[in-house]
Amino acid sequence: MFGRNNKNDQEILNNKLTTEVSDLTQQVNHLLKKEDKLPGINEDIQNISSEISELKKEIQSVKNENVELKRIIEDNKKNYDRILDSYNQQFSTLFLYYDLKSKGPLRNFQRLNQELLNFVVNVLEKYDLKYWLDYGTLLGAVRHGGYIPWDDDIDLGMMRKDYNKLIEVIDDEIKSNNLENVEVTVNDRLEAIRISFLQIAYYSDEGELLAGLDVFPSDYVDTPPSGFAEKVIEEQKIFIEKMKEGADINEYMDDYYQRFNLSLDEQNYIVSGIDNNLRGNSGYHAYHLGLFKKEVVFPLKSIKFNDVSYPCPNDTDFYLRDLYKEYNKIPKVVVHHFRADNLNRKYDDEFFDRQIKKFEQINDNFGK
Template sequence: MGIKQKIGNKILNSSGSVQHYKKQIDKLTKKVERLEKENNSTNRLLNTLFLDYDLTPSPLLQNFRDLSLELLRFMDNICIKYDFEWWMRGGTFLGAIRHDGFIPWDDDMDSGMMRSYYDEFVDVLPEELERNNLDNKIKINFRQRNAFVEGATSFLQLFYYNDLKDGVDLTALDVFPFDYMKDYNGEDFGQLYEDVRLQYYHDLVDSNGDYEASIAKVYESLNLTRDQTPFMLNGVEGSAGPNRLNKLQVFNTDGIQPFKRVKFGKYEFPGPKDKDYYLNNYYGDYWKVPRVLTFHQRMGRLRKFPEINEIMENEAIYLKQVNDNFE
């Protein structure tokens, strides 16, 4: 018997550790089982409340949703004017299908555009904001990616601001680019995708923002094209990836396009053609409230301002008038 084993046996025999740890394991096992039952019960309760009851939002939340809908409507008006195709994606589309509007705990909006339309939308957006007297309210932002490369930017974000407290974003709309793949045989290319994403951010910074040259390298590395093909996937600027917020997926284009307008709140906006195909691939069983919820905390920040409810209401009215008179 080796010295390490002798010492180990001595410790176990002298302290009664075997029995002690067995009791601790039994206690922890029972505690985990109890917590699992509590978690399951809470999840069933949330499913009942959020899916089977018509919950009434507070005045502030309703004003927030009204303003958000008008921001989404403004984007839709631009796209209709220029014949750009776009769609509700992620939690926004899920809310439209499962809740007839916003997911109860969601406080921003997600949309998608194929790369060609995305680039054109970015080009005309400043002119449309100025023409509609919104350039002092809707701010164009490109998401910072300093965690990858210092100074790198990614997908388009539209923030609706008010000058309260030196500027507060009242709501936000994310616009994610998507790309077509020339061919796809089902292989796992997650690591390549991550490597190409990182290189893209380096190229973007090193070239002082030469987007066209940087994205051209991405297209070459991932075998992408701007022409429609049977396969499409998230642009490298987004949140998808093997170790990212959303899993990297290659969608069958004919499951997503042509887009179909669906009701979201009091309006209709484009969404994926086959809702079950998209949402099952994205969320799994999308008719169940997830066990872990993600919050952006925007409403928590807005509640701190005593006058915020009146501000939100007035901004929603203002933006609705813009949309009603949009040309």
């Protein structure tokens, strides 16, 4: 019995060894088949390595080209900056140190705009409403003694109480003086995200804008708390959205006045109106909060604009630096309205002379 068990164990061992040998044989055959493919795989690897090497060379070449292109761009930028600086210096010399006069259609627009200004001034003085030259008009008066050479409209500033009164009376004054083509708009450009303060504009019979005067409101505040300016700037964004949604501006302004402790009556500080978003030097429609001590604006002084005296802020230097920083320099980028260019072929000097004479007669006889 013992011998039979040994025989069975031997058979089991032999079968196991046979199976293992068979498995090993299969693995060896599998490896041999793979070995047959190795030359092709190695060739593929070499080809891929070669392509990678070529790509690295191309990448380095592109990098070198980019470095050269960047150098060329920087050199060109420096050259363009030098050219721009040169032109800017020449324009500054011409506009600041020579007595240049506008002519042609631009001069016609400027003359007509000043007559529109004189009409509005007559209305303001009739009701004892205080105003001052503002923005580009003030800048032009200080830097050029009149219009900025390429400008063709008028900007005025007013405190809210007088501003509201002007809105109440201006339509009747326009009608009583038979100025059929003068129109008044308030808060009427929301689709362009530009809140429209008060604009008094004169149009031709064909509906072309011939003269425009913008009035920008400011408010009083006693003592602005910490973070006041930032909160007003954020509120101005909300104001724009509310007006676009059709909110009642009077209700909104009442709430705004209460929340920010503003006043219609004289206080220690003046803040530019929330419905006034043209303050600043970072773009024509940029909103920069003007926040001054009252003494920056009042008492108003007088300044010549084309040899006619008009009110201006008490400290024009501080006021203009807040608006335009280095306001005594001609900017490298000039923004203008192109009205003179656009209407040059439509209306001649005789047409403008008739419009100007009409305003002159009204202004000469105003209140008589």
